[in-house]
Amino acid sequence: GQSLEQPSEVTAVEGAIVQINCTYQTSGFYGLSWYQQHDGGAPTFLSYNALDGLEETGRFSSFLSRSDSYGYLLLQELQMKDSASYFCAVPRDSGYSTLTFGKGTMLLVSP
């Protein structure tokens, strides 16, 4: 089976940097993805890591360590609009046909 653990809630202030951690247990590993969801809306794709290291996309970066079964999402220069839930997810198979999600981390950004 597959399971992913992430903190339930993180708080930060505007302009700060925040890191959301994710640890996973899988029988086979095909990469780690991150999705953002605002208040019950559509989850949207943020990033994907197949190999160890850091992937940067604007203010957002994602890191993966396969040996530690660990990844994190780094959000810089936080803005109020970044308040949302963030999910880490892994594909169930090499065909990327489905995803298994963590339970999500709610990020609250305050002024």
Add this chain to the structure above:
Amino acid sequence: KAGVTQTPRYLIKTRGQQVTLSCSPISGHRSVSWYQQTPGQGLQFLFEYFSETQRNKGNFPGRFSGRQFSNSRSEMNVSTLELGDSALYLCASSLAGDRVFTFGSGTRLTVV
């Protein structure tokens, strides 16, 4: 290009009734998967269709079923509704083998 469209956006049903939800994927996307989202359980996988065939199924009772049509549009059906079926039902489409899933805004089902 148009995104993933789910209809209806909101539904209120009574226990024991059945419901059908619809999902139109992005044009060209042949893989459609369904997820149930609740506050307690998060996003849980229901099933996935590709070219009208169910390829994967999650751990849900047989009351949950689905199908996919030749134009890749998909429907899911829940029969004999229970209070615990109240949830946001999300549909996602993707190109075969693509790591990016595009989600619809979901159908919010409330069972009373």
